[in-house]
Amino acid sequence: MTQFDSHWINSWQDAVNDDAAFHVIGRFFTADFLLGFGDQEYVVSVDGGRIERITDEVGIETPWSFALRAPVESWEKFTQRTPPPMFNDIWAMAHPLHGRLQMDGDVKVLWQNMRALTWMLDRMREVPDRTLLEARATRV
Amino acid sequence: MTAIREPIVGGYIHVPYGGYDYRVFYEEAGEGIPLVCLHTAGTDSREWRHQLADPEITDRFRVIAFDMPRHGKSIPPIGFEREDYRLTATFYSEFVMAFCEALELERPVIMGSSMGGNICLHIALKFEPRVRALVAIEACQYSPGWYLSWLAHPHVHGGEACATSVFGLMAPQSPDEYRWETWWYYSQGGPGVFKGDLYFYSVDHDFRVLCDRISGDVPIYLMTGVYDFACTPEMTAETGKKIKGSETIIMEDIGHFPMCENPETFKRYLMPVLDKVAAGERKLAGAGAGSAS
Numbered sequence: 454m455t456q457f458d459s460h461w462i463n464s465w466q467d468a469v470n471d472d473a474a475f476h477v478i479g480r481f482f483t484a485d486f487l488l489g490f491g492d493q494e495y496v497v498s499v500d501g502g503r504i505e506r507i508t509d510e511v512g513i514e515t516p517w518s519f520a521l522r523a524p525v526e527s528w529e530k531f532t533q534r535t536p537p538p539m540f541n542d543i544w545a546m547a548h549p550l551h552g553r554l555q556m557d558g559d560v561k562v563l564w565q566n567m568r569a570l571t572w573m574l575d576r577m578r579e580v581p582d583r584t585l586l587e588a589r590a591t592r593v
Numbered sequence: 594m595t596a597i598r599e600p601i602v603g604g605y606i607h608v609p610y611g612g613y614d615y616r617v618f619y620e621e622a623g624e625g626i627p628l629v630c631l632h633t634a635g636t637d638s639r640e641w642r643h644q645l646a647d648p649e650i651t652d653r654f655r656v657i658a659f660d661m662p663r664h665g666k667s668i669p670p671i672g673f674e675r676e677d678y679r680l681t682a683t684f685y686s687e688f689v690m691a692f693c694e695a696l697e698l699e700r701p702v703i704m705g706s707s708m709g710g711n712i713c714l715h716i717a718l719k720f721e722p723r724v725r726a727l728v729a730i731e732a733c734q735y736s737p738g739w740y741l742s743w744l745a746h747p748h749v750h751g752g753e754a755c756a757t758s759v760f761g762l763m764a765p766q767s768p769d770e771y772r773w774e775t776w777w778y779y780s781q782g783g784p785g786v787f788k789g790d791l792y793f794y795s796v797d798h799d800f801r802v803l804c805d806r807i808s809g810d811v812p813i814y815l816m817t818g819v820y821d822f823a824c825t826p827e828m829t830a831e832t833g834k835k836i837k838g839s840e841t842i843i844m845e846d847i848g849h850f851p852m853c854e855n856p857e858t859f860k861r862y863l864m865p866v867l868d869k870v871a872a873g874e875r876k877l878a879g880a881g882a883g884s885a886s
Contacts, residue, residue, distance in 0.1 A: 475610045482762070494697065516638060522610075535766070536765060537767050538764075538819045538822070539820075539822050539825070540818045541765055542760070542761020542762070542763055542822070543761070543765075543819060544758060544761050545761050545762075545822035546760075548738055548822055548823070549737070549738045550737075550738060550822070550825070551822060560741070561746075561748060561749070564743040564746070564754055565749050565754075566793070567753065567754055567757045568753045568754075568756075568757045571757055571760065571761070
């Protein structure tokens, strides 16, 4: 079972920031958005195609534009190297027929940056195995 | 070195419909039974380039893929700039048949994907004597949820948003080069065209009470990929159960755009269907129910 903890989220941040294509695709993507893995929530701050910071201290002074919240079980399937049908895409999970991911907030920002957003979420499949993650320092 | 030349040839035909003369682009290859291929919403006939260039298909079929008005190289009707485009089942089904009539096709096979699959059900109901068989890919009786304002909004990049919203409909097993080629097609639709097509796909197309009115006299093949989250295998199977004479085929490791996201995998499922069509076989299951495989 994947633990979407600080080790994991920092490793994803590195995977996004090390991705050369994301610097091109996401160069106009500047926004704060919320990712919810069950009860564990993070606000991700993207500035010009780079994740500048991620915080798990989410409160009234942590603004975000849009939110993607899903049960841990949904994200576990989404982040598999070869995700199963109906879990390979945020739109697959969010479609009213399936209801496995909730989109909230100012979804216009999401639509405006959808290509960059989906590209960076796809990088979740590049996060290394648990044993490698735990050898890393945590920054969140 | 000899350059590779594909056997596909393109042309324009004027299709009279509804008092207007539509200038329609189409591509074709091969000889034999006419096989008219319908593209998905918001894109064009390039989706069928692999099948148009496959000699194992074109040796028995005259494969024809055309661009609906407003799509690809088929220009929109005069006055389009004043309209909120919405494709309807009536226009779509009648226009497909008008195109076939303009080309003087004798009882063609109609094969379409997504909205092109859904319209096959309407053609089955309204134009059965004029078609030989229907291959409805990623089709089902009702496919709600896609008629979204964001797909034609001045604050959103239409090309990137339309293309990215469908990217996840393709299977992760499909080759990257073909998935991104499909994304590219989608990025090139005119403003509001994808959304307008989805009016048919998600609103005007509702066959839930009409499926059992199809006679079953024309073979209908329902083919759906397991990664299609807009029209799931379960939705197609449910539809197939209600259509007499239909056959439901569920395709592994593929999504909503079989012909262009993974032509090799699609071919494994398509060829047996085309064999049956060529043989004139009618796969009639028992009265009132289709079969599944």
